[in-house]
Amino acid sequence: MTQPIPFKITPLTIDDLSAAAAIETAAYATHPPQRDYRRELNSHLAHYLALRVLFTTLYDSLSDASLAKLIGVAGFWLLADEIHVVTIAVEPHWKGLGLGEWLFIALLEAGQAAGGQIATLEVRPSNQPALSLYRKYGFEETGRRKAYYNDNEDALILTTPLLAAPAYQAFLAAQKTAVHLRLSKITLDDSSLPPI
Numbered sequence: 001m002t003q004p005i006p007f008k009i010t011p012l013t014i015d016d017l018s019a020a021a022a023i024e025t026a027a028y029a030t031h032p033p034q035r036d037y038r039r040e041l042n043s044h045l046a047h048y049l050a051l052r053v054l055f056t057t058l059y060d061s062l063s064d065a066s067l068a069k070l071i072g073v074a075g076f077w078l079l080a081d082e083i084h085v086v087t088i089a090v091e092p093h094w095k096g097l098g099l100g101e102w103l104f105i106a107l108l109e110a111g112q113a114a115g116g117q118i119a120t121l122e123v124r125p126s127n128q129p130a131l132s133l134y135r136k137y138g139f140e141e142t143g144r145r146k147a148y149y150n151d152n153e154d155a156l157i158l159t160t161p162l163l164a165a166p167a168y169q170a171f172l173a174a175q176k177t178a179v180h181l182r183l184s185k186i187t188l189d190d191s192s193l194p195p196i
């Protein structure tokens, strides 16, 4: 039996829009993206996930969203069979705990469930935390877009191998178990965590 964890990942809803934008602004230390979340949520190509921390010990039975706080957001567009990662962001107080990785696994799973065969994304060469996360999940550099960002920094284009490959699926399942175990050790009254 898996241990309960005080976090949940659900689809992002219209009620999350301002909180999601605030998380991106806080999470991206420089150059936060200007995203029109309302338009994104109305696009049939776009899929967004919400990471929430739960305010109760009844984690598994929790259904009331008002008892949960948004602390992360991730999204992708499904372009034919390609999962194009649009964003992943964790509220700064909650970084470094395994939550971004958990959210990223959920994004890859949701992308595959929607029909994606490979995943691709653009990332700043200077964004070491994100690059490290992506490389951990098998993304490799397949190109570079010159002066892609509005401050003229280039973008690296990273792409995965075929996600359905048995070796990749086994890797993903093992990582999911390991991350879940890591998250199960987080206690919300731990004084090292921010107040919720």
Ligand SMILES: CC(C)(COP(=O)(O)OP(=O)(O)OC[C@H]1O[C@@H](n2cnc3c(N)ncnc32)[C@H](O)[C@@H]1OP(=O)(O)O)[C@@H](O)C(=O)NCCC(=O)NCCS
Pocket (backbone or CB within 6 Å): 027, 028, 029, 087, 088, 089, 090, 091, 094, 095, 096, 097, 098, 099, 100, 101, 102, 122, 123, 124, 127, 128, 129, 130, 132, 133, 134, 136
């Ligand atoms: C990228 C991001 C979502 C990671 O979230 P997180 O919850 O802090 O990450 P996790 O604790 O789950 O760490 C997962 C992996 O990410 C990488 N990582 C996370 N923080 C890192 C850091 N400070 N330095 C280097 N690598 C880091 C590591 O590979 C780590 O795996 P490890 O624990 O085995 O070393 C978070 O840093 C963020 O919100 N960044 C700002 C938004 C952003 O730049 N998004 C990507 C746009 S392309």
